[in-house]
Amino acid sequence: MTHDSPSPVLIVGSMAFDDLDLPTGSARDVVGGSATYSAYAASVFAPVRLVAVVGDDFPAAELDRLAARGVDTSGVERAAGKTFRWAGRYDANLASRATLDTQLNVFASFHPKIPAAHRATPLVLLGNIHPALQLEVLDQLTSPKLVVADTMNLWIDTEPKLLAQLLERVDLLVINEEEARQLAGIHNISRAAREIMTRGPRRLVIKRGEYGALLFDGGHPLFAPAFPLEDVIDPTGAGDSFAGAMIGWLAALGSTDADALRQAVMVGSAAASYCVEAVGNARLCTLEAREVRERLDAFRHLLYVPTPQG
């Protein structure tokens, strides 16, 4: 199902230390950030070129772990100072989380620099960072084939003009349901999707956590399930691993057509279901393509597909 030599994907985003208060306990200095999760997930299927910034406190061993997974970390800048930190507390049901602390640290003055050798990467994932930085990335690229981007409520609130500029240059936007509603100013999710797609992206994935994801691409929407897990440990990074696995699968398929994207959304859901099974990237970082395929196969049993009516 996959090419022997998939094309690489370029991933730009944050790398961080996270302090996580989870119902199962607290975890400190967990290596996180959108780019880290996305890179691990994409690396299951394709070579990854990572662009991010870390501080002088970031262990070289962590970059080595990424490199061992086929992630080219030559675009990860090491700056003087501390790595970006985030602290959050999940409720007892993992249904919501509160940010306890954010320290931008070296991220505050970060401007992504795409290595010359990576500027023609065909598939690009812009993790959830300031839209001005996402635009700076696009300005450095040579006609990417597919630009995938995430964003968040903060930028929808505070940077609507920059975000509007970004959306005009994004092929596939991947956001969660509340962000979609906020961005469109429309509650009905099908209508919100239609509104957002008038602003640039021809394709839109709306993530709904345990309810799965919806893909809108102008044809029939895809209603993708989430895997019904009995043991969810840590939702951190689920959305980033969804997007990473999705773009990695597209690279492996060598296609970004409608059918490839439908497959890729299911693969994203499968990868995210593994990510949440352990704290941080502890499960994700050893994920194998075989395991994703097994879960993908299990999705078959979750669906009933009516036969065409005469």
Place this chain on the structure above:
Amino acid sequence: MTHDSPSPVLIVGSMAFDDLDLPTGSARDVVGGSATYSAYAASVFAPVRLVAVVGDDFPAAELDRLAARGVDTSGVERAAGKTFRWAGRYDANLASRATLDTQLNVFASFHPKIPAAHRATPLVLLGNIHPALQLEVLDQLTSPKLVVADTMNLWIDTEPKLLAQLLERVDLLVINEEEARQLAGIHNISRAAREIMTRGPRRLVIKRGEYGALLFDGGHPLFAPAFPLEDVIDPTGAGDSFAGAMIGWLAALGSTDADALRQAVMVGSAAASYCVEAVGNARLCTLEAREVRERLDAFRHLLYVPTPQG
């Protein structure tokens, strides 16, 4: 796909006048109640035997409308006094509703009497009424083949013992997500399902509104989509029409096996998607099997089913 002479289904529940404050306007004296919605939906596929109570203010023409759809209303008792009334207000997004008023009226002293000719009906749907009344119905029946029941947060709170007795005699429980969590005392929905199924029902449908429904039956769960509608007018009765169409479809198929039930859950979702397109039962009451099949067919396009991996 359906038998020429489907077996009848027995539906017991409430009939009511509803006053609905909807974002699109207010509607007064809308004929509602769980039994009404379920009966209209089931009647699309099978003959229905309806047991409920109305007051002397209930128009005979409304019973005639049901009868014209193949609903046997001989079990609908007409009592002296006013019909059960419910008044509710939906928020601007139809995401939640508040009860403004409930008047039990003739329902306060109702004890369902199953006509002798209907006591051997093989498929039975117990709409959301007091569990004592649901038990009274079961006591009057002659070995039903499949007992489907709904309940609600009120009875989970106030009648745990009666509800426990009921669950032991129910084959298929159909409740919404919050009710499932409350009933099980477990937030994780897969674990909640497993807990509930230790209490009697071998099968469980958990309705999730716009997120679809989950079917648990001991095998692989079914992740059934909701149809992504752009125009939702009135969610009242969606769950009741889901359950009604589901049991009607089983009757039409002449089977309650695992595959039949998976089909029936999809049919329930399809019927509910029509119900919410108009105020009250205005759309549901003219629903045709052909239309349900069309929407069922459209579900095919909403799903991507991975091919088995080598």
